[in-house]
Amino acid sequence: MKNFTYYQPTSLSGVLKVLDEAAGKAEILAGGTDLLDRMKEYISQPEKVVSLVGFSGPFKEISSIAGHPPTVTIGAGVKLVNIAESELLRPYPALTSAAAQIAGPQIRNMGTLGGSLCQRNRCWYFRDEHVQCLLKGGRRCFAHDGENQYHAIFTQGHPCVIVHPSTLAPPLMVLGATCDIRSHKAQRQIPIEQLFQAPVKDGQREHTLAPNELLVSVTIAPKIPPGATLRNASYEVKQKETSDWPIVQASVAYYTEAGGQVAKGVRIALGHVAPTPLLSPAAAKVLEGQEVNEKTASAAAEAAVEGARPLSQNAYKVQQLKVAVRRAILLASGAKPYWEG
């Protein structure tokens, strides 16, 4: 393993300063569940590693969940287990249930929100030291004609067909989250959809942060009128119930007004099906203004998979995605799950 310089600044501003000076040669260490794997497997060999955990624990700017629903800010250093179990986040089962199902307890006790959103993809070609894929300076994407059962089904225009690995991104997208991003001298806010990009070559990440920038926190602020009820849920299809990645994931959020049953402000997001987490305006539009039932949920699900272009081995994911969208919508509505025997 290449020797690296380890930085453990005592403040967040210290971290930002190191990142600024590192000029792209640093990796950020939070829970380490992704970075350490990549380093040990010779996928990433950074010159500098910057810890987000000070000697007295994680910096307070990134380690708390604060606010008053509907507006809640989650620090990027908050552990997955604490998102899953947060009282403040209870109105957002789309997010908490997704966090509760990530990997296993060991990962949830170490992994963080920032890590979930900024981790690198899990494509098995990318993760193989001896395969030079597009993202490692190679000329081809091996998944296109290779083993692609877990790869993207929305592939149009993507030379690299990874799926984005974050299970927290889709729920945050439907909950109208924004990201607080800081660098040594600047600070900016972006809607979370703009945090992601589809990488196509070496040096590009699955996120849009500049090398000197740090994701500091994410703020949930779903737009709902006073008196309305927010409804939200996520649904994942996982082969195993323990320590597995979702094959597909859908998150949905909408509100109903007092006494009404009609879905408004519908947002639907799809996970693990494309190089970025995807908002599906088409599916949202179908449900918008409709009463939620199996029929309308199915119609929205059909719209969600429109335009899917699966690869040689993953057409089954299209079917599963449809089911995930339908079930997420029905879960959000509070209907009795028809799929529980």
Add this chain to the structure above:
Amino acid sequence: MELPQVGPHEVGPHAGLTRCIHLQSKAMAVYGEGFTADPDFQNDLTDFTCLKTGRPLGPDNGPANLTQCCNAERDCYEEY
């Protein structure tokens, strides 16, 4: 060296007597010289290892099995 191209199923008739001293298999580790009594062995389910390399290929990079390791002309063969 040219090795005879024999399929893996063909087991030499007096294998126990003429095999190379460095030929090993699970059946031998379990049953010793009585390895032919192993039900796995009797059903052709035994895989062999060369003790010189610790691999299923010998020092000459050729297959280690009961046919090829009874071939006294093989360079690496050592009489039992």
Add this chain to the structure above:
Amino acid sequence: MAEGWPKKRRLLGTKIRRIDGPDKSTGRAKYSYDINRPGMLHGAILRCPHAHAKITRLDTSAAKKVPGFQALAMVLPPKDWLVVKADEARKTLELKSVPSKKKTDKAEQRTVTVGPGVTILRGNKPVTLADLKADDLVQVEVEQDAVGRELFYAGDEILAVAADTEEHAQDALRAIQIEYQVLEHVVDPAEVLAKPGLHTTPLPNLSPGKEFTKGDPAAGFKAAEAVVEATYGVGVISHQCLETHGLVAEWDAEGGLTVWASTQATVATAAALAGRFGVPPGKVKCITHYMGGGFGSKFGPDVQGVLAADLARRTGQAVKIMLDRHEEVIAAGNRPSAYGKVKIGGKKDGTITAYAIDCYGTPGYTGGNTVNLNFLPYVYQDAIENFTRLHTVAFTNAGAARAMRAPGHPQNCILTEFAIDDLAAKLGIDPVIIRRKNLPPNNPKANKIDWAGRRNDIYNEQIDIALKLSGWKDKWHPPGQGKAGVIKHGIGMALHTWGGNAAGGTTPNECFVVIAKDGSVIAESSTQDLGTAQRTVTAIVVAEVLGLQPTDIIVKIGESTFGFSTGSGGSTTCPTQAPAALLAAQQARNDLFKKVAAKLGADPKNFAIDVGKVVDTKTQREWSWKEFCAKLGMDEAKGKGEWNLAISNEPGNENISSGQVGGVQTAEVLVDTETGLIRLQHIVAVQDCGLVVNKLACESQVAGGVIMGINYALFEENILDKTTGRQVNPDMEFYKLGGLKDMPKITVHMQDMPERGVIGIGEPPTISTAAAIGNAVFNALGVRVPILPLTPKRVLDALAKGGQ
């Protein structure tokens, strides 16, 4: 004639917790992986990244400059030579071959220029030219000899390095400059069948099929009331031992070698290393006190063990090589795949009139026999009058197969049991009718207590028990005709058989029992505990005989120098070691009685053991165990037990150990027809195993086998990429293994048959689980998902096809 098992069982057959449970759960137990010796170095192996290639250039000089680098050893062993002349000035070494008894032997000569990349070893120590004289026996390693070597899979070993840390060893590997000529490869056995001329493996890829026919299959099919034709199969899976393969090797000043190895065979591993390095077997010691799983893949030092010992002799320091997870999956063995075109015919009364199969599978790049399917049709072979089978081995550029828990049986079981349920569906009958109708008959010539003499009765009883425990009567429905809804319920069954010679090989297994004057008892054997609770088995047997508790017995196992033992394969460990421990304990007890009787002036025949005490049955005098043993004075009481097949066959010994078992399993599943996900509800495993020594450990073994079966039914598969020839999931991330939440309720029923003696059951319970699950999924859907593992993709694909 042996005294045999006690008629009254106090400990035997009861549920007893493992005596080493606290050590294992607290981490006090040290596995080979945990061993760190003073000054120990770490080894790492350079592997070919290509599926098939030749080495065209090798330059190790940069690796030798990496900080912490200590030594390098090539995989192909250096040859023995005799020194003709060592010329220090010219730096040349003239060599001649060692004369051998071989008729065809030709005298060879070689002159080597000594410099970087050349290592001379004499008596397992590196030497220089100055150390050598004429006629010295040396091994000369020339690294450049590796140029031109053919490599057969992505993972094939080339050389190893040792360095002060794991990281430095890895860095050294990556500093090696090596180039390859990449050759044609094939990783898909179907492609081998499609291109018969291929030769990308040591032997031609396609090995001719082996055919066997009994009766008249054509007539059988003609007589059938229904015939089903289908293709079934199961992919390649890996052993995935939690403790990876490997060892720590350390040479001593006297030229002896000690290894701490993760092995199923301490004695065979020590013997293998002794042969490899030309050391007397008595000077090699293999220690395996605790072991993290082998499943048939750990019967010797393997290449990594040989390399660790080789690096250790070159450096004079201990060297550790334990494979990492990636290496464990690609290079430490796997279970061959099996795919078969099956045709089965039968009648409404359940008779199978004929069975025909044309199948193939791949054992990787070599070692082809492992894939053979000689048991087909499985379980029912003796009752089915007409069958034919043709099996073809397809070598591929992938890691070589090794024995895996019940070699061949799970594949045979799937290829038979799937067909039975499909036939039952076509005949419109409950598949249990077919199973009962085609059970192997009792052999009237066999001993009535043996398997062969009563197997039909045992199977029928097992089916009865399984039907009752699974609630079959209320739960079974014709395939696909359960309750409406997207979640479909199904139940399925499968049978298995196992075993032959369970009492080991030619040299008897040994166990020694020593009773000391303080009443302490040591039981000693070189046998190893793979996680099967063998340590506890020995303690229970000895404690039973001596009236003590299992925790009173000091069990010393897992060192090759503790008397002879055979490798733990073929489910032979318990049926060889339990009898050896029994005989040793009885002999030690008799020795104790004799020695104490002399002191007391009593008749040893009058002594009897009770719990914690010894009684003189004539005088009714009693001594506590400790009081009695104290009378040994300066003596100790000893016993030695020996057991193998020949001894077990001696008259009077037939009730002590035997072989062969059957088992019946049922599975109950829920299948989500929208997502293709399968959730298991309940597995019932009915298993006979003769005399139960420890009911708790027995049930654990069965549950463990079932869990393994569940995993290869639903999750496990080595996935190889056709373009790169590399396995894409050499891990535990996408090589999926179920966790606790994925496991259903498992009901284990042990059929205790003490009259048959001890029979090993490590292997049988993993055989039929997957076939039962596959049949349960068929029962749920009314559509066959033909290939394991039953991934959501395969379930949805089958449903899509079945709906047409």
